[in-house]
Amino acid sequence: xxxxxxxxxxxTYRARVxxxxxxxxxxxxxxxxxxxxxxxxxxSLNVExxxxxxxxxPNGAGxxxxxxxxxxxxxxxxxxxxxxxxSPARERRKLAMRIGTVFGQKSQxxxxxxxxxxxxxxxxxxxxxxxxxxxRVAELTELFGLGEFLHTPVRKLSLGQRIRCxxxxxxxxxxxxxxxxxxxxxxxxxxxxxxxxxxARRNREHGTTVFLTSHDPADxxxxxxxxxxxxxxxIVLDASVERLKSDYLGKKLIDVRFGTPQRIPALPGVTVSxxxxxxKATLTVDTAVRPIGDVMERxxxxxxxxxxxxxxxxxxxxxxxxxxxEAVR
Amino acid sequence: MKKLRKYAVIARVSLKNAVAYKASLFSRFxxxxxxxxxxxxxxxxxxxxxxVNGYSYAQLIWYLIFTEYIGFCCGTGIFSTxxxxxxxxxxxxxxxxxxxYVFYQFANSLGLLLLNLCACGLLAAVLGLxxxxxxxxxxxxxxxxxxxxxxxxxxxxxxxxxxxxLSSFVMEDNGALFFIxxxxxxxxxxxxxxxxxxxxxxxxxxxxxxxxxxxxxxxLFVDYSPALFxxxxxxxxxxxxxxxxxxxxxxxxxxRRLQLNGx
Numbered sequence: 001x002x003x004x005x006x007x008x009x010x011x012t013y014r015a016r017v018x019x020x021x022x023x024x025x026x027x028x029x030x031x032x033x034x035x036x037x038x039x040x041x042x043x044s045l046n047v048e049x050x051x052x053x054x055x056x057x058p059n060g061a062g063x064x065x066x067x068x069x070x071x072x073x074x075x076x077x078x079x080x081x082x083x084x085x086x087s088p089a090r091e092r093r094k095l096a097m098r099i100g101t102v103f104g105q106k107s108q109x110x111x112x113x114x115x116x117x118x119x120x121x122x123x124x125x126x127x128x129x130x131x132x133x134x135x136r137v138a139e140l141t142e143l144f145g146l147g148e149f150l151h152t153p154v155r156k157l158s159l160g161q162r163i164r165c166x167x168x169x170x171x172x173x174x175x176x177x178x179x180x181x182x183x184x185x186x187x188x189x190x191x192x193x194x195x196x197x198x199x200a201r202r203n204r205e206h207g208t209t210v211f212l213t214s215h216d217p218a219d220x221x222x223x224x225x226x227x228x229x230x231x232x233x234x235i236v237l238d239a240s241v242e243r244l245k246s247d248y249l250g251k252k253l254i255d256v257r258f259g260t261p262q263r264i265p266a267l268p269g270v271t272v273s274x275x276x277x278x279x280k281a282t283l284t285v286d287t288a289v290r291p292i293g294d295v296m297e298r299x300x301x302x303x304x305x306x307x308x309x310x311x312x313x314x315x316x317x318x319x320x321x322x323x324x325x326e327a328v329r
Numbered sequence: 330m331k332k333l334r335k336y337a338v339i340a341r342v343s344l345k346n347a348v349a350y351k352a353s354l355f356s357r358f359x360x361x362x363x364x365x366x367x368x369x370x371x372x373x374x375x376x377x378x379x380x381v382n383g384y385s386y387a388q389l390i391w392y393l394i395f396t397e398y399i400g401f402c403c404g405t406g407i408f409s410t411x412x413x414x415x416x417x418x419x420x421x422x423x424x425x426x427x428x429x430y431v432f433y434q435f436a437n438s439l440g441l442l443l444l445n446l447c448a449c450g451l452l453a454a455v456l457g458l459x460x461x462x463x464x465x466x467x468x469x470x471x472x473x474x475x476x477x478x479x480x481x482x483x484x485x486x487x488x489x490x491x492x493x494x495l496s497s498f499v500m501e502d503n504g505a506l507f508f509i510x511x512x513x514x515x516x517x518x519x520x521x522x523x524x525x526x527x528x529x530x531x532x533x534x535x536x537x538x539x540x541x542x543x544x545x546x547x548x549l550f551v552d553y554s555p556a557l558f559x560x561x562x563x564x565x566x567x568x569x570x571x572x573x574x575x576x577x578x579x580x581x582x583x584x585r586r587l588q589l590n591g592x
Contacts, residue, residue: 013588016501068589071425075585096427108422110342112349117342124338125428127331153349 001085003177003209004047004070010078010233011040011065039065041233042079049176052203052210054224054241056319062233063213064103067179070211071101084177097126100175102166104182107154114151115165119172126173133172140168144198160191167195171202177209178202184216196222221312229322237322244322245312252292253311254283259304270295335428336436343440354444358452361401368393369460382524388551389522390461395547396519398453399479402445403486403542407438408507411494418589431580435487442483464551471553474562478546481565486514486542488572495576498583513537518544538568 014034018024040062047053057063068074069081072088072095081088086095109118116137123133141147144164149157154165167183180199184192200223202208214220220227220241227244229237237244253273261278269289273282285295292310299305347354369390376386384392411434414420424430457464493510496503517523517539523531534540545561 065589068421071421073421073424074587074589092425093427093429096425099425101422101425103418103421106417106419106422110346113342113346117345121338121342124335125426125433127335127427129331 002046003049004083006043006045006081008079009040009043009076009081011069012036012038012077038233043235049209050207052224054220054227055211055213056227057230061230064181067181098176100170100178102170102180102183104185108169109154109165111155112153114153116150118169122169122172136172144168160187163187180212182214184219199223244318250287251313252285252287253313254285255309256281256299256305257307259306262302336432339433339436340439343437344443347441347444357401364397365394365456384522387461387465391457391464392522392547392551394453394457395550396543398449399482399543399546401449402442403483407487408490408494412497415497421589431576474558475550478549481569482542482546484569485538485572488576491576492579495579495583498587513539514542541565541568
């Protein structure tokens with residue numbers, strides 16, 4: 001059984017439109033005008049159990065609408081879908097027992113109460129008995145390092161602490177499938193990394209399927225093997241994260257540091273993006289023109305290389321390249 | 330059993346949450362006291378002696394204190410909560426849980442309701458004694474049937490407000506509906522007893538649900554008799570049942586049409 005199966009899934013809703021000006025506002029009172037918006041159009045997607053899938057796209061692409069349909073919160077207007085073998089629209093409460101959600105921009109915790117009270121409440125909602133609740137809260141407290149602030153009112157927590165509590169809350173009922181809608185939004189680098197490690201560990205140890213949307217390329221690169229890119233409600237690309245990078249942006253970033261200032265010779269397919277006093281440089285290498293090994297060799301020949309790292313370009317650049325390529329087609 | 334337990338836990342946590350808002354509770358007390366004082370002065374100026382439409386001065390002051398008491402008990406803000414949940418998208422969490430949204434919201438409001446019922450009840454009793462003296466003919470044995478009437482009033486009010494709140498699932502602006510409901514309950518029992526309305530309007534008022542939020546329990550309070558109890562409670566129970574059924578039916582229909590944009 002697949003974790004998620006959708007076929008030609010669509011969601012269309014009506015939106016009111018108003019022209020500019022006072023007269024138009026009065027006209028709209030008498031004769032309101034509506035337009036039909038296709039938030040999601042014909043998405044067919046299969047996700048295997050235990051898979052960690054990145055679902056990415058620009059703002060307004062339809063990511064959140066798609067997730068909300070998978071959770072049974074919104075009803076599709078077209079197509080078919082099955083999540084963990086259940087129909088989200090018809091069996092929402094049954095499905096809710098088996099899935100977890102984190103909407104990074106919203107909170108499921110009670111602001112004026114300590115997180116532990118929200119955990120107690122959620123345990124009751126998910127019909128977990130008291131002894132089991134205590135065991136799971138203890139486990140999550142240790143895993144997420146919540147001990148220091150578990151009894152502090154949520155409103156007094158830092159964003160990082162709150163998000164850790166949010167993710168822990170979504171795991172309390174041990175869901176088989178976790179929907180993470182921008183879970184690291186607004187967090188600093190260190191906390192982001194901690195959250196990613198916790199999610200990866202959950203997937204490794206419990207086989208939890210993870211459906212992730214994020215604007216942070218590092219979330220996708222570090223957590224997921226497969227990425228689905230959507231725009232205007234439809235799938236633009238469904239590929240491995242690695243393929244995404246190699247096919248759509250065959251470029252690598254080389255950061256190099258020298259012991260003494262160096263002048264880097266001009267090479268076809270290589271642009272020196274930045275240089276600080278000749279001791280540091282960032283090279284953008286088009287691997288289709290020049291193999292990365294060749295550039296590394298040339299760099300080492302210039303002498304006195306202290307440090308060298310090779311990075312993939314940011315995911316935003318990759319997405320931008322995909323959209324550019326699709327527009328050309 | 331676990332299904333019922335979840336709603337009991339929601340109510341318990343909401344009570345804990347309500348207690349956390351001490352300043353809010355205190356400000357409501359102050360507002361309630363000022364409000365009662367202003368209306369007591371108004372009625373004192375109107376009443377010289379005797380009774381108006383069967384209400385003595387003391388009865389009318391106690392009536393007013395009781396309607397406002399119910400108003401404060403009912404003040405859980407469910408309408409604005411639902412509107413805000415839809416606008417902010419926070420409703421996604423509530424709908425996506427293995428609990429019925431309607432009963433979740435009711436249980437979630439119970440904490441504040443119970444706190445108001447107890448805390449504001451004491452204040453109401455003190456204000457009544459100060460401004461009007463003991464209520465003539467009141468006996469402590471009236472409390473159980475009175476509490477039943479108050480409970481039914483709270484249910485009617487909560488579910489009708491929820492019904493209006495549900496309109497936010499499909500309407501961009503539902504403030505007008507709330508405004509109309511507020512004014513109807515205010516005029517048909519909260520501000521004045523139904524007996525003060527023109528005689529042609531009284532049967533109309535008594536056939537509508539709005540009077541059973543404030544007028545019915547307050548009338549029972551100031552002039553309790555078993556006959557009045559038997560006349561009013563079934564009607565309150567009927568409207569309570571109607572409001573719950575309407576909410577459940579409308580919820581089923583409107584949740585299918587819910588639109589949530591952004592994040």
